Amino acid sequence: MAAQRVLIVDDEPDIRELLDITLSRMGLETHSAATLSEAQSAVSEVIPDLCLTDMRLPDGNGIHLVEYIQQEHPQIPVAMITAHGSVETAISALKAGAFDFISKPIELDTLRKLVSSALQLEGDTSRLDNAVVQDLLGDAPAIRTLRKQIAKLARSQAPVHIRGESGSGKEVVARLIHNNGPRATGNFIAVNCGAIPPDLMESELFGHLKGSFTGANADKPGLFQAAAGGTLFLDEVADLPLPMQVKLLRAIQEKAVRPVGGSEEIPTDVRLLSATHKDLGAEVEAGRFRDDLFYRINVIDLHVPSLRERAEDLPLLARALLKRIARDNGNEQADLDDSALEALGDYSFPGNVRELENILERSLALADSGTISADDLQFSRMTPRNPAARTRKSDREGMQTWSVEEAYGDLEGYLEDIERQILSRALEESRWNKTATAKLLGISFRSLRYRLKKLQLED
Structure with missing residues (x-):
């Protein structure tokens, strides 16, 4: 079986030599180019399985090469080599279609993981396209566009923010991106940020050490560690408290987390996907969401249609x-x-x-x-089919009332219908978080569970 080919693009001979030695020891066939024009010619001649390119080249930059390969050879993944701390450059590369990026000085273990992950991608994308079609049904234009975006993003490591109304299938989309990418063999860890009490959120995400707080009877790894080698999906990310947003941003930038009670950071290797039904841009303007965190998680924006x-x-x-x-x-x-x-x-x-x-x-x-x-x-009970069939009137306190005649002959059913509508609306407003729903309605969680079961509204 022929060795897989990697094209190395860098104008510094020492870097090219270091990469050549490292990749050759992995059993890979390497080819080199020192300029953008040389790289474009080599791509067409060699048809590599992966391209590693520096950002700065004598006759252009790596973004131009990413765009060229995306246009002419979209099956070839491209990884960008960026200067240390150059966040803007890395994000620009990912937006242009780069598979991933690695910063200088290059850590060889990180490089090997990146290369191994990229080479797991199949050059023939037909299987991926078919898999997405099977799991995301529909022929509406918005769904066809979404399927194409998912197929493309499954081949990338870029952070993706998925937006859409509650119940539209944002987690389904996140799982499709994970299941059809190079991290499919790793864990997919989904967490609803709105369902974790603020005082437990840091421990849940980053883990804690024994004795770090009352009740911490043993070391506990966090969700970042649980998702190592896989994908971490932060649902309803807009609900993160501002202090936690600062810590999440650091974890993303440093690719490391510090457990509660710990003094050292632990490296992490996760792909980050996030989602919310809110307008994150509006949340930033309102001061409820950090703009720097928004910039990092919203590298690629994906809309799930209602x-x-x-x-x-x-x-x-x-x-x-x-x-x-x-x-x-x-x-x-x-x-x-x-x-x-x-x-x-x-x-x-x-x-x-x-x-x-x-x-x-x-x-x-x-x-x-x-x-x-x-x-x-039973739509006739759940919601008015004919606007004239049920007339709602608002009393002076703003409460909605119904005509008495509707209750004649089936008072119990009529009352259950009203209760079902109130519960359904409260669940929707609380994004199906039962704890928040019970609080909104002013009832106990146990009472809510009983009512949901009685009215057949449980998931």
């Missing part, structure tokens, strides 16, 4: 979700009739795909047969 933005995909998506739900329950015959599809098409889905899945799961449990109709969806 279900309303991909309405044409609803029948395909609903049937696929129902098939999976039914299969998990030992039912292979479940389907949606035309009335159900029409009712789904009329609904706005504020909770997006997550809400669609919950509705289908509940409807399948209530349906008399394996075929779900509009009546099984």
Whole structure:
């Protein structure tokens, strides 16, 4: 089997020699170029499996080479060699399409890991494209664009910020990026930043040493350590308290974390993905999110469309979700009739795909047969189908009331409908965080769990 080829681009002979010796010892075939023009010619002649390029070249810079390779040979990963502490340069390289970057002075262990990771990428991207299509259903223009972006970003190590409404599938996108990239064999660690109490957040992310605080009875590795060699997904990153944002920024910049109670930093090797349903730019302007952290995690911005933005995909998506739900329950015959599809098409889905899945799961449990109709969806109870059917009136205290006639004949069901709507709205406002939902409603967590179970609203 032929050795994999690496093109080394640097105008300093000593650097080229160091890289050549290191990579040759890894069993790789090396080729060298000292200028941008030499590198462009070598790329076409050699067709390397990886290109390592310095930022500063006599006749241009490494960004130009990244852009050239992205245009002419997009299957070739490019890693940028940058000056120590040159954050702006590294981010520019990643935005241009570089696989990753390494800073001078070059640490050989870090270099070997980078090269090994890059060479795991397949030159033929058809398998990756097919995998993304299978896991991200739909043919809406926004979904087709998203699939292309995921396939491209899976081949990179750039930090990606995923934005979209609650329930739109941001974690699904993050897992696709991880599962189809060179870190797929490593752990995918997802953490909801809004669900961790502020006083425990540093310990959860960075770990702690025994005796560092009351209750710390043993050393505990943090989520950064758990994700070593894999991906750390920070969901609802906008909910991080400002003091924690400072510590996260340092961890990203130094690629190291210091456990609570520790005196030394521990190197980390994670790819960072983040997400939020909020506008991070607006959070920065409001002073609730640090602009320097925003700059580091938002290297690549990825938008996940809401279900309303991909309405044409609803029948395909609903049937696929129902098939999976039914299969998990030992039912292979479940389907949606035309009335159900029409009712789904009329609904706005504020909770997006997550809400669609919950509705289908509940409807399948209530349906008399394996075929779900509009009546099984119970939209007439959940939300007004006809604006004139239910008239809401606001009393002087701002509370919403309903016509008394609606309760006639089924008071219990009527009251459950109102409770279900209040709980659903509170869950949505709290981003499905049950602890926050209970606090918002002024009830205990146990009471919330009981009500969710009674009304069949549990995930």
